Amino acid sequence: MNNPENIFISSTVISKIRFDIISSPIGLRKIIINNKQQILNYKNATKLRNDDPYTFDIFVQLEEYFVSKRKKFDASIDIKGTEFQLKVWNEILKIQYGETKSYEHIAEKVGGKNTIRAVGRAVGLNPLPIVIPCHRVIGKNGKLTGYSGGLEVKEKLLRLEGSISLELFEQE
Numbered sequence: 001m002n003n004p005e006n007i008f009i010s011s012t013v014i015s016k017i018r019f020d021i022i023s024s025p026i027g028l029r030k031i032i033i034n035n036k037q038q039i040l041n042y043k044n045a046t047k048l049r050n051d052d053p054y055t056f057d058i059f060v061q062l063e064e065y066f067v068s069k070r071k072k073f074d075a076s077i078d079i080k081g082t083e084f085q086l087k088v089w090n091e092i093l094k095i096q097y098g099e100t101k102s103y104e105h106i107a108e109k110v111g112g113k114n115t116i117r118a119v120g121r122a123v124g125l126n127p128l129p130i131v132i133p134c135h136r137v138i139g140k141n142g143k144l145t146g147y148s149g150g151l152e153v154k155e156k157l158l159r160l161e162g163s164i165s166l167e168l169f170e171q172e
Contacts, residue, residue: 033149
């Protein structure tokens, strides 16, 4: 079967985390973290080397992020979503490195408190974790909640950014 949409895939491991990147000629479409099963959905994608131009330097940027040399990403993106999802993802992009915001805070910014569940769904469907830093969205009570790469990765990212401390986990 041919690949009429020109979808590309490339993979690497950075900081003990497996990253599979799905891209188009326009930009990044999806980052899959530690989930080999999900890449089966892209079996017709053209495989690229990690330094191919269609990876949009994301592997270099992720490596810089994991050694605290990068706080924001500037790779081209080509994501698809509903108008509401795009609003949520754009709001998440405003959360600065080292900060966290609650789902309730995001909901108030994009549509009111009654949209918290929809915000949670949109956060969970974020196609570009880390680049669109949904790991910075936490429960109102400060608890870590779901993450596509797993809570262990979310915790690692927040620790890297200095957003959480051990005390957060010792309150139980």
